[in-house]
Amino acid sequence: MYGSHLQNIANNGFTVVEDIFGPDEIRSILQQINKTNADKSTFRKSAGLFAIRQFLKEIPEAQSLIFTAKLKNTITALFGDGYFMVKAIYFDKPEESNWFVAWHQDLTISVDKRTNLPGFGPWTVKQNQFAVQPPLNILQDNFTIRIHLDDADEGNGALKVVPGSHLKGIYRPETIDWDGETETTCAVKAGGIMVMRPLLLHASNRTTNHKPRKVIHIEFSKADLPMELTWAELCKI
Template identity: 55%
Template sequence: MNYSNKINSEGFEIIDNVYSDFEINQIISFIDQKTSQEQSISTFRKSKELFAIRQFHKEIPKVLPHIFNQNLINIIHATFGKDYFITKSIYFDKPEKSNWFVAYHQDLTISVDKKIEVDNFENWTLKQNQYAVQPPKDILEKNFTIRIHLDKTTKENGALKVLNKSHKNGIVRVENIEFKNETETICEVEKGGIMIMKPLLFHASNKTTNNERRRVIHIEFSNKKLPNELEWSEKINLLNL
């Protein structure tokens, strides 16, 4: 099914039943195996509020064929086409008693392999030996993100909340938003479901209040070639999985 109309209009879509319970348990087993063996990897971030794995698909490559089941491949191809590739992935584990929250923001950076002077690429950072940079708006507008939910996600355990249609306004400073004029949606997703969103959509999440765990795999996609000698540092072609 093609979900492009809703995504282009509202900036997001929620799709349930992309994975069976068996498939979700397989994915979780790969993650648990990796995290039980190694705790000091630079891409791991662990605290009582949050556990995260950056460069997730590079750290646990064996999980990718299980993530990209036929359901997900069909959704991507029908909605966006066959020329998109992975550009970034992060695994989030928000524990049962987490007080960690994220304020409203847009996802404005991409992961690249080096720092070089490129017109309209700005706000460079370096984390875990990987460069990130804010590219021109036209790259961000073409990208999309898929969030795979390994647990049922509700407003009580930190489901994303979004400002509908806010991706249409380009890059905006959050202090310039008139929140009273915005439509907010809390994006509750069943276990085994996904959320697709545009990076310029304003999104946030609240603290956990119901003592229920929330695990999400966040994967970003693009079909854009970067200029000069700049390359996507986490690029993997879906055809190679």
């Protein structure tokens, strides 16, 4: 059942699995989001974007709604046991959004503090959250699941990716030879998930079809960090 997905992840760095969440499950998740106080620093609101960082810390009631038996079984089938959640963000790209994201890899992890460690760096801080680029082997083993609460296609900012780019280590966008690369858009129906490696080059266009795009972005790892550091959003699944 999952053979083609395993091959897609290994070769291309991503796969799309449909029908993980039903309409009632999506409604329940959105109800929890909509009744949350959005005045905190971890919430970012503008005409073109609504985002919640540290999503499950801010809305812990959503955890049981997200980590259903079907999602957990899918994670185990694709990656085995031992993984835990290390970061969660909710993104809402509204109908009139002109927000876009340039080509990039997800090169940082969220941790509890800043400290000097070999192989860790550079460091950044967003909304009082420390982030650091870890050694390459940690990034290579991590994975991300993007839960789609709306249908997404090229018209409302579904991710564009460069298949196979996760196999090239740190791959700076400014060094890409586009004559040797192709891009593809990852259309996903509401209730489906996109699974990707963090080193996969990806980007997102502006919205052009006046349709919303709501996504829960969750990162997973099974890496033991040095004793000086702790995962900032660690959550067992």
